[in-house]
Amino acid sequence: MATLQKQAKHEKIVRYYEEAGMDYKVWSPAFNMHFGYYKWGMNPFKLEPLLDQMNEETYRRLGIGKTRLPMLLDAGCGLATTSRYMARRRPDAFFYGVTITPWQVNFAERLNKEAGLDEQINLLKADYQSLPVAGESFDAAFAIESACYADGADKMELLKEMSRVLRPGGRFVLADGFRKNSKPLPKLLKYIYQKNMDSWALKELADINLFIEAMKAAGFVNIKVEDAAWKVAPSFLHIPFTFLKFYWNRFTGKDKSPMNQQRRNNANAPLWGMLMGLAKPYFTYCIISGEKG
Ligand SMILES: C[S@@+](CC[C@H](N)C(=O)[O-])C[C@H]1O[C@@H](n2cnc3c(N)ncnc32)[C@H](O)[C@@H]1O
Structure with a gap:
C-alpha cells in the first residue's frame, strides 16, 4: 500500500480511537473492545463475562x-x-501489546500499573505490519478484532509479519468478522457495510477464503477455522442497550464530554454491525488459529 495512503488510513484510525476511546466503557467497564463468546451455562444477559470468555477462548x-x-x-x-x-x-508469561493509537498506550499503561501488571505487560506504539522487533521473538501471538484494520482483503502484510516474529511452532490466533466471499453485495447491504466500515474507521473486512490462502502462503500450517457467529450472537443482543445507555448518559448529563462525529460513529457502528450479522450468506465471525511451520 502506498505510504501516503497508509498514513492517511492510520490517521483516521488513531483519530477515531483517540476521540471515541473512553466510550468503550459503556460497552465494557474493563475496556474489552470486542464481542463476547457464549458458552453453554453462561448467563447471556451478563456481558462482561462473555467478553472475558472471548479472552479465555483466545488464550486456550x-x-x-x-x-x-x-x-x-x-x-x-x-x-x-x-x-x-x-x-x-x-x-509467568510476558506480554508485548502493540497499537498504533498513542492515547491507548498511555492510558493502558496506567491501567496496567493500577492492576499491578505493568512489569508483565509492555506496550508499544507501532504498526503490527512492521514491528520493531527481531524475527522469532514470540511464542504465540493473538489479534482480537484488530486484524480487520490490516491492509487488503487477504491481510497478507499482517500475516507475513506475524509469521516473521513467531518462533517455529508458535501459534497465531485471531477472532474477527469476515466476508464469506468476494461477490458484490446487494445494494442495501453494501450501504450497511459501508456505514459500518466508515463508522469504525475500517477499510474492508477480510475475505475468509483469501485470508486462509494468505495464511498458508505466509507459512502457517495446521490452520483451524471455527465459525463462531452463533457464539458471539448473545453479545450482539447487548448492542441496542449499549446504544441507549450511551444516549441516556448524555441526556441525563452523566456524560458531559463534548460530542463529536467519532463518538457518534462509535455509538452507531455496532448497530450497522448487528444488521450485517443477520446477512448470513455474506458475513460471519470466526476464530482462526494457525501454527508457524
Ligand atoms: C477494536 S480494537 C481491539 C482491541 C483489543 N484487541 C481488544 O479486543 O480489546 C482494534 C485495535 O487495533 C489497533 N490497530 C489498528 N490498526 C493497527 C495497526 N496497523 N497496528 C497496530 N494496531 C492497530 C487499534 O489501535 C485498536 O487498538
Whole structure:
C-alpha cells in the first residue's frame, strides 16, 4: 500500500480511537473492545463475562500450556484488557501489546500499573505490519478484532509479519468478522457495510477464503477455522442497550464530554454491525488459529 495512503488510513484510525476511546466503557467497564463468546451455562444477559470468555477462548488456542516463561504478542491491543486477563491467568508469561493509537498506550499503561501488571505487560506504539522487533521473538501471538484494520482483503502484510516474529511452532490466533466471499453485495447491504466500515474507521473486512490462502502462503500450517457467529450472537443482543445507555448518559448529563462525529460513529457502528450479522450468506465471525511451520 502506498505510504501516503497508509498514513492517511492510520490517521483516521488513531483519530477515531483517540476521540471515541473512553466510550468503550459503556460497552465494557474493563475496556474489552470486542464481542463476547457464549458458552453453554453462561448467563447471556451478563456481558462482561462473555467478553472475558472471548479472552479465555483466545488464550486456550495459543497452545502455550507447557511453554516456560512464554513471550506473547497482543497485536492491536486496544487498552490491553486481553493482555491483563491473560497475565492474571498466566503469571509467568510476558506480554508485548502493540497499537498504533498513542492515547491507548498511555492510558493502558496506567491501567496496567493500577492492576499491578505493568512489569508483565509492555506496550508499544507501532504498526503490527512492521514491528520493531527481531524475527522469532514470540511464542504465540493473538489479534482480537484488530486484524480487520490490516491492509487488503487477504491481510497478507499482517500475516507475513506475524509469521516473521513467531518462533517455529508458535501459534497465531485471531477472532474477527469476515466476508464469506468476494461477490458484490446487494445494494442495501453494501450501504450497511459501508456505514459500518466508515463508522469504525475500517477499510474492508477480510475475505475468509483469501485470508486462509494468505495464511498458508505466509507459512502457517495446521490452520483451524471455527465459525463462531452463533457464539458471539448473545453479545450482539447487548448492542441496542449499549446504544441507549450511551444516549441516556448524555441526556441525563452523566456524560458531559463534548460530542463529536467519532463518538457518534462509535455509538452507531455496532448497530450497522448487528444488521450485517443477520446477512448470513455474506458475513460471519470466526476464530482462526494457525501454527508457524
Ligand atoms: C477494536 S480494537 C481491539 C482491541 C483489543 N484487541 C481488544 O479486543 O480489546 C482494534 C485495535 O487495533 C489497533 N490497530 C489498528 N490498526 C493497527 C495497526 N496497523 N497496528 C497496530 N494496531 C492497530 C487499534 O489501535 C485498536 O487498538
